[in-house]
Amino acid sequence: MSLDxxxxxxxxxxxxxxxxxxxxxxxxxxxxxxxxxxxMAEDIRYWMPIVSNRIxxxxxxxxxxxxxxxxxxxxxxxLSNRVRRLATGRAWAETPPGRxxxxxxxxxxxxxxxDLVNVRSQFLIYRSHLETDQEIFSxxxxxxxxxDEATNWKIVDRTIILDHAVLTQKSxxxxx
Amino acid sequence: xxxxGKNPHxxxxxxxxxxxxxxxxxxxxxxxxxxxxQIFAKCWLFLGHMSQLPKENDFIxxxxxxxxxxxxxxxxxxxxxxxxxxxxxxxxxxxxDSGNQRTFSCPFHGWTYGNNGELKVVPGHRQVYxxxxxxxxxxxxxxxxxxxxKGMIFATFDKNAPALDEYLGDMAWYLDMALDRREGGIExxxxxxxxxxxxxxxxxxxxxxGDSYHxxxxxxxxxxxxxxxxxxxxxxxxxEGFQINAGNGHGFGARWAENEEQxxxxxxxxxxxxxxxxxxxTRARLGDLRGMHLSPMHCSIFPNFSMLWQSGxxxxxxxxxxxxxxxxxxxxxxxxxxxxxxxxxRIHDLQRHGTLGTWxxxxxxxxxxxxxxxxxYVGRQVLQNLSMGINHEIEDxxxxxxxxxxxxxxxxxxxxxxxxxxxWARMMEGDGPAVPGANA
Numbered sequence: 367m368s369l370d371x372x373x374x375x376x377x378x379x380x381x382x383x384x385x386x387x388x389x390x391x392x393x394x395x396x397x398x399x400x401x402x403x404x405x406m407a408e409d410i411r412y413w414m415p416i417v418s419n420r421i422x423x424x425x426x427x428x429x430x431x432x433x434x435x436x437x438x439x440x441x442x443x444x445l446s447n448r449v450r451r452l453a454t455g456r457a458w459a460e461t462p463p464g465r466x467x468x469x470x471x472x473x474x475x476x477x478x479x480x481d482l483v484n485v486r487s488q489f490l491i492y493r494s495h496l497e498t499d500q501e502i503f504s505x506x507x508x509x510x511x512x513x514d515e516a517t518n519w520k521i522v523d524r525t526i527i528l529d530h531a532v533l534t535q536k537s538x539x540x541x542x
Numbered sequence: 543x544x545x546x547g548k549n550p551h552x553x554x555x556x557x558x559x560x561x562x563x564x565x566x567x568x569x570x571x572x573x574x575x576x577x578x579x580q581i582f583a584k585c586w587l588f589l590g591h592m593s594q595l596p597k598e599n600d601f602i603x604x605x606x607x608x609x610x611x612x613x614x615x616x617x618x619x620x621x622x623x624x625x626x627x628x629x630x631x632x633x634x635x636x637x638x639d640s641g642n643q644r645t646f647s648c649p650f651h652g653w654t655y656g657n658n659g660e661l662k663v664v665p666g667h668r669q670v671y672x673x674x675x676x677x678x679x680x681x682x683x684x685x686x687x688x689x690x691x692k693g694m695i696f697a698t699f700d701k702n703a704p705a706l707d708e709y710l711g712d713m714a715w716y717l718d719m720a721l722d723r724r725e726g727g728i729e730x731x732x733x734x735x736x737x738x739x740x741x742x743x744x745x746x747x748x749x750x751x752g753d754s755y756h757x758x759x760x761x762x763x764x765x766x767x768x769x770x771x772x773x774x775x776x777x778x779x780x781x782e783g784f785q786i787n788a789g790n791g792h793g794f795g796a797r798w799a800e801n802e803e804q805x806x807x808x809x810x811x812x813x814x815x816x817x818x819x820x821x822x823x824t825r826a827r828l829g830d831l832r833g834m835h836l837s838p839m840h841c842s843i844f845p846n847f848s849m850l851w852q853s854g855x856x857x858x859x860x861x862x863x864x865x866x867x868x869x870x871x872x873x874x875x876x877x878x879x880x881x882x883x884x885x886x887x888r889i890h891d892l893q894r895h896g897t898l899g900t901w902x903x904x905x906x907x908x909x910x911x912x913x914x915x916x917x918x919y920v921g922r923q924v925l926q927n928l929s930m931g932i933n934h935e936i937e938d939x940x941x942x943x944x945x946x947x948x949x950x951x952x953x954x955x956x957x958x959x960x961x962x963x964x965x966w967a968r969m970m971e972g973d974g975p976a977v978p979g980a981n982a
Contacts (some may be wrong), residue, residue, distance in 0.1 A: 375728060392651070415733075430732055433731075434731055434732040444889075448767070451769070458907050484719065533736065536738075536740075536910070538898050
């Protein structure tokens, strides 16, 4: 391929992934959680480690690792169950549901791994609930995406690195 | 109105004979300030587990009330706990949540302390302090007493506090059902869930002490969506079992199994193989009552430690002002548990409890709502009701089983909450000890 063709291919991937993320964010913000789960591969690993404050020689060990406690450690079944719970009408902390805006940015396409594409993105999520409850969440997502005929991409692996050491509001019924 | 005298009375705020509580105790800033002094600076508070400090010079940072403390394993292995506060201007000398260090240096002027609390370095001690600053008298403020019960580290800032064993009383014996059911005891997995809740700290403690009543309503959505976590053997409303009050404000709820088969019948499907593996050892170590009949579910140890036994979950509720609480939630496993079982416990725990737990979300919402209702003037005049089963305690607990200790009631009974607020009033009232009759 010519350099021009490589650049065009990268731009196409970037455009396609960015559109996919916007669609995903819209599903979450419009409470279309079943459609959102539909973007997950059957073998999805959805993981959010815990960050803590470290100093000195411990700098670099801020995140818990696999096998240690995490905020999320979910698969397709448990994500689907979380969504089913929200649909019962008796998930009281989300009744009425919160209002969110997922802003996804800084999309960087990384190395390909077989048919998987590595993508790094950053998020800012605003949530308003009931009268004056409000939260802002920021962080980074590291995804592995697989091309898919129906939804363009499926999320095969998502690591969510939240910036917060202490979550400042309630417990969370939202997705990242 | 809160009596501002030297020894104000609090029993009128918690009329336990009628099962009524004045909601001011959840919203009055003066009462909160007194709690910091009378409860959080006097009671034994949970700091962490030995498995979080396996090596010399390991440390963890936590809180006792609103006071930040550092817990250290010193050279030689001794565990200490110190106020995380430089003796010069009061800044924190440790800004990490955990790590491994021999010394802690204040980022302001560089006063440096050993992990045994000794002040070791004061920049300019000769030139600007003229060697007149008494280094020995300016170490980090140590807790008055520190001890552990089977790996669980507790400390108190009250030098007159009763011994930890005495403070825990019969609760220690019952805690063995988690801490000593297998050889080697338990360990904490790395990582802590931490989150802020706009609720008074007593609501979650109350909930874990004895509220088995809220489950079917509050957690219905989680149960029917695949996040099980309660036994299947139902009898009447709720489940067969008991609320057991171990005294001094400590209490727990447990299901009851007649025999080994019922232990397995009540087990969560994913834990069944492990239950079968560990049961003979547990029964041999703890006997029939603790090793078979009682399957504990929830508990609180006064003032702010709670546990969900079956989920491998322990937590502390740090007060953050009268209307805010910081929950810290850990996952624990038997040290002998296989890697596969550890994975199952961890995933079970985090999908239900802590920051993103499918159960926790609805609990937290309840405590926030309860706190809000204690703010309005009119609502605050309406007493809170804790009367469930008030005249229906079991008269002779030994009739259930000769080894039974403490006061006992049916599984759906607010006995543990009444005991919790009774202990609260006792601590708030004056200069008495945390255990009635102990050395004052």
